[in-house]
Amino acid sequence: MGKLVICDHPLIQHKLTFIRDKATNTKDFRDLVSEVATLMAYEITRDVPLETIQIETPVCEMESYILSGRMIGLVPILRAGLGMVDGILQLIPSAKVGHIGLYRNEETLQPVEYYINLPTDAQERLLIVIDPMLATGGSANAAIEALKKRDCTHLKLMCLIAAPEGVKAVQDAHPDVDIFVASVDERLNENGYIVPGLGDAGDRLFGTK
Ligand code: PRP
Ligand code: URA
Numbered sequence: 001m002g003k004l005v006i007c008d009h010p011l012i013q014h015k016l017t018f019i020r021d022k023a024t025n026t027k028d029f030r031d032l033v034s035e036v037a038t039l040m041a042y043e044i045t046r047d048v049p050l051e052t053i054q055i056e057t058p059v060c061e062m063e064s065y066i067l068s069g070r071m072i073g074l075v076p077i078l079r080a081g082l083g084m085v086d087g088i089l090q091l092i093p094s095a096k097v098g099h100i101g102l103y104r105n106e107e108t109l110q111p112v113e114y115y116i117n118l119p120t121d122a123q124e125r126l127l128i129v130i131d132p133m134l135a136t137g138g139s140a141n142a143a144i145e146a147l148k149k150r151d152c153t154h155l156k157l158m159c160l161i162a163a164p165e166g167v168k169a170v171q172d173a174h175p176d177v178d179i180f181v182a183s184v185d186e187r188l189n190e191n192g193y194i195v196p197g198l199g200d201a202g203d204r205l206f207g208t209k
Pocket of ligand 2: 133201
């Protein structure tokens with residue numbers, strides 16, 4: 001089964017409180033989501049491999065570390081995933097960014113794919129699928145399936161808030177994909193919203209509705 005990592009750093013948990021708060025305005029919400037994404041990027045890259053190169057400091061020669069192995073790609077799920085991209089690029093500026101367009105049919109809660117565009121070398125990269133909300137898991141699973149169908153096999157999932165139902169759905173369908181979240185909340189309500197959650201992430205990020 002894939003790992004579930006809860007990023008419980010105090011800065012992440014502090015910022016998450018204000019992200020959840022309905023009194024937080026659009027600008028602050030967007031800034032906070034981006035800041036948490038930066039902090040989570042630190043956690044999600046914790047196990048990327050290193051290699052050494054020879055350099056010369058002003059004092060002497062030394063072997064020093066650089067990142068090694070697969071390059072990284074980010075794949076936000078449109079639209080709300082976009083809110084986390086810039087924050088991650090702050091730490092991983094060389095990452096390429098693909099996009100998957102999905103929306104949830106509000107009656108069936110089933111994801112509908114309307115767009116996909118990936119870096120040409122996506123298959124060689126470690127791809128981080130990004131979406132603030134993991135509710136039923138339908139959107140994340142559809143995104144992961146779309147990537148696997150295109151031979152992308154090195155995948156991780158990063159979300160701000162998950163419902164236990166969504167975590168289970170992804171772990172059952174994709175045991176090879178590790179999941180990184182800032183919180184696993186209590187449950188889903190009858191409309192498929194995460195409780196307590198933060199409401200509709202896309203609407204709060206973009207000031208719609
Ligand atoms: C939200 C959210 C996820 C999805 C999660 O997107 O950003 O993509 O719902 O729900 P699920 O786990 O039950 O699939 P939404 O469909 O509202 O689209 P948006 O990003 O355009 O707001
Ligand atoms: N999508 C959201 O934006 N919020 C939820 O709580 C569930 C799905």
